[in-house]
Each structure stands twice: as C-alpha cells, then as structure tokens.
Amino acid sequence: MTGGGGSLVELRDIEIFLTLAEELHFGRTAERLHVSQARVSQSIRQQERRIGGALFERTSRSVRLTPLGERLRDRLAAGYGEIMAGIAEATAAARGQVGTLTVGTFDTHHQEITAVLDLFRRRHPHCELRMREILPADPFGALRAGRVDVGLVWLPVHEPDLVVGPVLYTEELVLAVAADHRLAGRDRVEMEELGDHPVVGLEGPVPDYVWAAHTPAVTPAGRPIRRGAAVTTLEEAFTAIGAGGVVSPIGSYAAASRLRRDIVFVPIAGGPALRYAPVWRSAGETALVRAFVQAAADAV
Template identity: 40%
Template sequence: MMNQVHVQELECLLVLAEELHFGRTAARLGCSQSRVSQLIAALERRVGVRLVERTSRRVALSRFGAQFADEVRPAYDALATTLARARERAASGTLSRVRVGFHASVYEELTEAFRRLRGGDDVAMELSEIPWGSPFTAVRDGRLDAVVVEAPVHEPELTIGFRFPPEDRLLAVAAAHPLADAGRVDAEELAGLDVLHPSGDAPDYWTAAQAPRATPAGVPVRSTTGVSSVHEGLARVAGGEYVMLVCRPLSERALRGDVRYLPLDGLGEPSRMVLVWRTDRTNRQLTALAGLLHETFHRTTARPEGHPPRP
C-alpha cells in the first residue's frame, strides 16, 4: 500500500522524466534540488535498480527507469484524478455513493427518492439491511451514511433528517394463537404474553420502545427472548410461543399464512420510522434525500410528515 513518501517519490521521477533537469524538477515540485536527489535515491533503493543516469553535462533516465516511468504514469495519473475528485466532493459536501441501512422492509417512497437522487445527482445509491437490535451502530462507525430506523432517537450525535408518517402498531401472533381470531387486542393483554425484544447494542430506551416492559397500567410484560432481525422474530412468532410488536407497513410486506397481525389499542404513541445520519457528516446528498422524501410523501399520502434536518 503506497504511503505519502512513495507518492512523492513517484511524482518526482515522473517530473524528472519530463524535465531531465534537477533544477527545473525542483522548481516544479516546490522543493530543493537536494530533496529531488533524496527522493530519486529513495525510489531507486525501493526498486533495487538505477533509474536515473546523471553526469556533469546531462540527466537521463536509464532504460529501466524509462520503462518504469512509462508503466507507473497511468496509475499515478489515475490516483491524482481520484484525489482531485475527492477534494472537489469534500469542498462541495457531496458523496459519490450514499449507503442507507434499513430494518426488515423498505418504503416504496424511499426507493423512489433514491431513483430521483441517483438520476439528478449522478450518485450511486446502496441499500442494506441492518440488525434489528443495532439501529445506530453502522451509521456511527461510518459503514453507512444514514439509516431508516424506528423512533425514538435520542442520540446527541445523530440528526433526524426526515420523519415518516406515523403508523399503527400491531401485534403479531401465530395463526393458531388463542388471540388470532380477536378483532383487536388491548395493551393490557400484553401482561399475559411473552413479547420478543430486539437483541443487540441498542440503547435501553430504544429497546423498551420496541418491546414495552410494562402495560400502560404498570403491569410488567414478560420478554424472555431477543431476536436479531424482524424476520427471525416472525419465525419465532409462527411457532406460537411468542408475540411481537410490528408496524403496519411491515405487516403489509411480510404476509405469512402462519402469522396474524392484530390492531393494538391503548399503547400510546404510534410507530414511526425516521431517516437518521451523523450530524458531523451531513452533506448535500443526505439533505437532498430528506427533501425528496418530503416531496414524495406530500404527493403520495394525505398525511405528509417530515422536517428539515435539525442543526
């Protein structure tokens, strides 16, 4: 892997190949002639052969040096071009690729916003599923640029760029469960059930929001088992031993013959997904994505929700 010294050595050789003069090479590189000599000598030691032949009258590349310069120039030019593009993107606050994580399923409106952003901004868009119980890890450590996760989000270093419309919370039960034929379920009935919870490194407040630890009346809710994904949870629900809270969009995208989704009354706040990114990595594409989501939901729903990123 090339470090900065290697790049300087290669640049020095390529400039010297053009100028064939140590003084002019030093002037172009903005350094002393002795520094040019040091860089060429260091490169020759790395390669193991003389690259430059120098006399009191002339400077020339050796046969191997000329061949080496010809072979290395395309790679050096490509690296210089990549670095220049990176500087331009950094200066303008843009990305060449936007990576967004999600839980279990993707809103059609999100994929539409991706298509519009990709088409208008020449940017590659990538979607990847993240573990249910680790909503913030990948965006914090930089593996993802943003995530679409369920609220609440109280992390001080994260920005909520867009709030999706609120959705009903449903209770997933096995088709053979005694509650399966009930029209609705009251939140107090959770006290007699074993509710699956997300398993991961999520903050306690977030985990508790996905699997309440008590009913609205204060009766403890049992939750003996954690799952790493919503789909794993639905498989366990189908076995009949557990139940799980889900949002309505998931129930519409994860239809199963062995699972029933029941409206849940009395739990309080509805389910709500949010688009989140690191505040210190806010950039033009992420804010554009939030704006496109806002436009898309205004056009496709009667309940537009969303706001510009908080500072």
C-alpha cells in the same frame, strides 16, 4: 477550433453556431441563448471569415446550412456535448453531488420512501444511491461504522453523535401471534393484554428507550410486560412467535410482506405508531447527506 489566422473560436461561438444550425432562425437563436440578434450575426460572420467559407445561406425568408456548415455541425455537435457533460459533472463534483450515498432502512421500508429516492435521483443523477438493510437490534451500528450514510429509523433517537431529520412516515403496529394462539381469532387486542403474554425480546445494542417505543416495558395500566425469547432478526422473531412461546408487536409494513401459515396478525387497539426519520452522524454530514435530507423534506 482555429481558423486561417490561428485564433481560437470561443465556446460561446460554437454554441451560437450549433444553436443556429438547429433553429435556422437568427431571432429564435438569440432568444434561446439570451443574447442579441446582432451578437448572433457577428459571431457567425467571424466564424465564416476564420474558416474562409459560408456556413449558412441566408435569404429574406429562410436560413439554411451550406454543405460546409453541415459538415462542421456534424463534427462539432458530439464534441460540444462531451464538453458540456464534462463541465456539468465537474460542477456537480465541486458541489458534492457526485459519489455514492448509502441509505439504510429496516426490512422492506425502502418501499415507503420511493418518492424520496426518486426525487434525489432526479436532482443528483451523477450520484450512485445504494440501499442497505438495518437490523432493529442494532439500529445505529451501521451508521457509526460508516457502512451507512443515512439511516431511516423509528423515533425517538437521543444519541449525542447522531442528527435527526424530519419525520417521513409513520407505521402502525399489529400483534403477531401463532395461528393456534388464543388471541389469533380476535378482531383486535388491547395494549393492556400484552401484560398477559410474554413478548419477544431483542438481543443487541439497541438502546432500551428505542425498543420501548416499539414494545413498551409496561402496559398502559402499569403492569410489566414480560420478555420472552430474545432474537436478533425479524425472521428469528417470526420463528419464535410461530412456535407459540411468545407474541410481539410487529410493524404493519413487515406484516404485509410476510404471509405465513403459522402466524396471524391482529390489530392493536390504541397501540403505538412508529415515526420514522432520517438519522446521520454529525461527524459524517456531507453535501450528499444534506441533499438527501432536503429531498426527503421536499418529497414529504
């Protein structure tokens, strides 16, 4: 704003005026803004001279706005808020904290990283966070195509173009069998017993070593585990299992979200546990990706 002499009032002076209008105390205003009380008094006197009228009534016991001060406060408050919001948004953009970050997870696994997502949103409120589903049959395709910025996938991941972050959570495996399968009534099954039954195969570009962490190629004793029907999605796997032709280790989180009359989930004694970590393209690493990984590490 300009006064009678045409000189500009600094943004800091507007901040001092608005803070004093709220606090109505010179000492508290100075303390809040980390300036001296003399600086607050000087600023207000300068603004009153420029405007040509008193903005505050001062006594030894109190400070209050004059009608002129009240009108000025009402006009400046909204504009000052917009200015500061604009500066904050521009600063965030310069630091790479504005934009869209797309995170991919298997099935319902976004529920397992709620704390991570909440922390990231609190730290970066100007960033839009989008969630997409990743298919186990193609865990890296969406990353490499740029449809996903960060994927939460199970380990190990040994891909030269991908970077692996910290482990965020683990998931036990259970054995999914048809409701009338001879294993359905068991309290538990041993991993060795997978050598007696064909298991679901996965049709897609998933590397063999990645799938082996979920469904090994051999039993602990070294017997081959036969592959049966090949599927591309979890629903296809459940359909094949329900028909009775195959069994399959299934993540316990997926099992908990699928209550079906045609399938029973049996605990696996000594079965593998899946470890999940964020993965991203080394060539696609951005400030937002780094911020997400940091939030993941801090939340854990």
